[in-house]
Amino acid sequence: MPLAPRPRRTAAVALTVAAVLVIPLALAACDAKSYPNSTFLPHTEFGQAIDDLWNLLLRIGTAVFIFVEGLLVITIIKYRRRPGAAPPRHVHGNTTLEILWTVIPAVILVFIAVPTVKTIFKTEAKASADALQVEVYGHQWWWEFRYPQYGVTTANELYLPIGRKVNFALRTQDVLHSFWIPQLGGKRDLISNHTNYLWFTPDSSMSTSAWNGTCNEYCGASHANMRFRVFVVPGADFARWATHQAGPAVFNATAVAPTPPPVAPASPAAPPRRTAARSPTGSDGLVHPVAAVVDASGQPSAAPPTEPPTIVQGGIQSASDGDVFPRDSLRPYNIPATPTPDGLTFTAGLVGDASRGQKVYSISACIGCHTIKGNPSSVGITGPNLTHIGSRFTIAAGLYPNDTEHLRLWIKNARRMKPGVLMLTLGLNQTDPQTGATVTAGGLTDQQIADIAAYLQALK
Ligand code: HEC
Ligand SMILES: [Cu+2]
Structure with a gap:
């Protein structure tokens, strides 16, 4: 029975509305700059490698989609039921077609597999020895960062120098966690009794900037509250930060001579609450x-x-x-x-x-x-x-x-x-x-x- 005109019209309207809604949404999502958690704007070679792979897969996928959907649409139109037409001929098997639709996907999979495996090898390779070492310890529900080369232990705020490769050793003190800074790198899991590694180089496209990092492996009650900040700064600033952080407390520490108080400019009136x-x-x-x-x-x-x-x-x-x-x-x-x-x-x-x-x-x-x-x-x-x-x-x-x-x-x-x-x-x-x-x-x-x-x- 042919489709009644009403449902057909309803379907057409629904499709149009969907297209009108979805296309601008999809286009809006392309503006990666306004979305700090977008991975489409990589700032490290690690992120770039994954982005390149993603772009390639997206292109191949789009081509396959257009080809298959095109065939489908042509078939639907060309072979649609016409008034008075004889029933179509039934076909049982077609060896040529079957070989083709096995071989073509296999070839496509090769085109996908080779760059994928290459990217895996690249991103899993050992970091060079001169990299900045950062030991990351996941805790329920906070992050500990240690810089063994500088004698620094800190929490929840990570400082990284621009242009220097950083090698993270990822470990957990309790359950599984996962380390991710969308525009820099990750995600990589922190696994009990095992050290995972992740490296990347914050590139110079960033200058001084701050990023948000998160835990991405459900780890209990405050999993969603297990966040961190990443501050990417020029090398000299990083060195200054590290030197300072390696020192003892600046207030009444027993091991060191007290540091002279920094001279604050006299402010005539006490500034209002919560204003620095x-x-x-x-x-x-x-x-x-x-x-x-x-x-x-x-x-x-x-x-x-x-x-x-x-x-x-x-x-x-x-x-x-x-x-x-x-x-x-x-x-x-x-x-x-x-x-x-x-x-x-x-x-x-x-x-x-x-x-x-x-x-x-x-x-x-x-x-x-x-x-x-x-x-x-x-x-x-x-x-x-x-x-x-x-x-x-x-x-x-x-x-x-x-x-x-x-x-x-x-x-x-x-x-x-x-x-x-x-x-x-x-x-x-x-x-x-x-x-x-x-x-x-x-x-x-x-x-x-x-x-x-x-x-x-x-x-x-
Ligand atoms: C039983 C252990 C325990 C005791 C006792 C304790 N803390 Fe904590 N504290 C923690 C843990 C664990 C965290 C991290 C919590 C989180 O973010 O999930 C924390 C976080 C903090 C933070 C935030 C640090 C940051 O970098 O985010 C401050 C500040 C702090 N504690 C101060 C204190 C002070 C002051 C006291 C005493 C009055 C105290 N704590 C007593 C375990 C403790
Ligand atoms: Cu978590």
Whole structure:
């Protein structure tokens, strides 16, 4: 029976609408620049190799698609049922055709297999010995980065020099994770009891830029909150960063002579909450925010502020502070916008004191899980290394900006800030969402937390 005219018309309309909707969408997706997580704009030879392979496969696939669909359309039109036509002749087998449709796909598969295997060999090859070595350790739910050539251990923020090959040794401390920075390279899994390697060279098309990285292997409650940032900087800046990060804490470290406080330009009025004051452009040509309230000696500066301490995100101060990525170069997608949990509050108006904070920190549970080089009591390894926590832009594996507000709430009740974390709930009268228990004796008061936060912020 021929199709009734109505369904046929409906089908035609549906097809047209689909085409009208899908084509602009598909074209919009081609604008890789606006999509930081697009892999179609590779910035490394690793990414380029995979992109080239993808383009080739897409071309072959498109040609096959057009050929097959073309034949289909021609057949449908040419051999359509016509009024009064005799039933078509039945055909049983055609050896020539059968050989052809076996051989042609086989040939196509060869054209696909050869470049694929070549790319696999290329991307799996050993990195050259002069590469920058970075050891990546996946933890539930954060990233540890070690630079054995520089003696640096840090977390969740990766610095890479432009134009130098970097070789990642990927390992996990617990379950499987996967390492991926879409426009640079990956994904490659972090597998228990096994080291995987991945290398690439951030190319000079980037200049100074920041990328988002993620975990891509489901690893438990906060898998989606296991993020990191990658800062790609010129070699000299990288060296400066690495030298600084390798050193002990810059605040009251016991092993070194105290560094003189950086001279902050006098600011007439305390800058508003959550706004970093800015010094004039530094000698390196970058604009640097400046700590205006707690100076490096931990003493509140001249005029005791009535407001909470100024937040210094990322703590870029001076060249010697080692924080080398200019805040102005961050893109909106680098800045976390995670909402804080409802009902988690902090006493307004408290001013933190870094010296007091150091004392409380050094006798709190923190030291069992965190290392601060230069603070002999703080040698734990369960959590991220906090030696230079003040120099990071984010906390909690890229989930929150590293500012006073978030730091305080994090210390108060980390498990409400990020589901499932190993860090204990430490704020007085806080309820631990995992155990349901309320913290009483030994819990930290808001003032103690404000002091600890000030201490951590002084650790540039
Ligand atoms: C039981 C171990 C444990 C204790 C105790 C602990 N932490 Fe943590 N801490 C962690 C872990 C694990 C993380 C990483 C959580 C994540 O991002 O998933 C963390 C993360 C952090 C971060 C964010 C670091 C970053 O780079 O993202 C800060 C800051 C921090 N802790 C401060 C403290 C302070 C201050 C104390 C004490 C008041 C403390 N911690 C006590 C385990 C602990
Ligand atoms: Cu994960």
